Amino acid sequence: MTLEDKMTAGKTSLTRNLLMAGVVAGPLYVALGLFQMAIRPTFDITRHPLSIMSNGDLGWIQVMNFTVTGILTILGAIGIRRLIHPGRAGTSGPILLGLYGFGLVAAAIFPADPMLGFPPGTPADAMEISTTGILHFVAGAVGFLSFIAGCFVFARRFFNQDERGWGIYSVATGVIFLGAFAGIASGGGNPLFNVAFAIAVVVAWAWISALCLKFRREVHPDR
Template sequence: MTQQMTRIANPATCDPRTGVTRSLLGYGVIAGPLYVMVSLAQALTREGFDLSRHAWSLLANGGLGWIQIANFVLAGLMVVVCATGLRRALGTGYGAAWAPRLVGGYGLSLVGAGIFRADPAMGFPAGTPQGPGEVTWHGMLHFACGAVGFLCVIAACFVIGRRFAVAGRTGWAVYSRLTGTLFLAGFVAVATGAGAAWANLGFVTGVVIVWAWLSALSLHLYRHVTPEHV
């Protein structure tokens, strides 16, 4: 009798559409931690890799480069799936259509960044000359995919921030906007820092921050999604 009353009081627990939406959002919860852990594990173990000088994209080079390529593609696909969950969970209102599109664009850019490998540079992999090195067509496409994706996720932060502000959720509004601002600062730093350690570390910090935001947002919506949202 108690279990039956619990199900009636919490219809979301037995609604299949809600379950699907939560499953889709779950990919957004795990995508960032998985991407960061795999990247850091390689950064700390690959010969010649220096976290203060080398972008994580460079890990796609060398004999073990396939690991980072797979990391890009898998994380990107999970973000695309998460974007579908966002669309279902947000329902209507400000940003309900554009936020998922922008997050999905970020996911597709990660897939593209994995397909189009960054060029060896700055002495990595071991044996590569110091300096930026030669830029190939796939290196150019890698940078283009990254730039588009970064702008998409920055815009998504501000769109979601505006949605929360309209709803009177000041904490989430500030958090989302601050995330977008910090990631934008990291992106500008690495684009203009000419390989400086401070610029690379600032960008890595921004990447971790934006992944944490996507995980937190996905988890928040996962916990609060109801049948009327799906």
């Protein structure tokens, strides 16, 4: 094998590994979320956002969840970007996906405030927001809006390439997440909105993992 062949193989392997990081991110986030619900019975998905699990004695698990899956998402976005040539439709998609990953990491750095009786010892009516809590919401908003925009950017790229199924899937994911985010952002603590947002998060992660897996299967030896 020549040096050029070895370099090409190395680039191919790197791209595939980056994309595999993106594939793993979704299942890992959801699995750790479900695991925490099982070991922290005072958490109520109809009242509490998953992000408040960053508080309490076991808060390090959710902090790790945000950090690791955020980094994996960024790596997956880099892998996709390596496959999209400059000037082609959808080159901003990986950037928006990467911003979502950065939003997750920022959410770990600036954790949400304890609220509504969680973790144990927090007043049942607690709704105070600290500076750190505000920064958490900002990080979340930037990440979520970037994700939504990314869905539509990728959808445009897929439609332009006559991949109608993937285009529809991407649009549907963006619309579902946008609707759920609008509901949760409207406030009021409606249990239906809280559950709908949790479901939308799972839908979003499924799309990210599927997207990275799709691109991984398209890796050619010269990538």
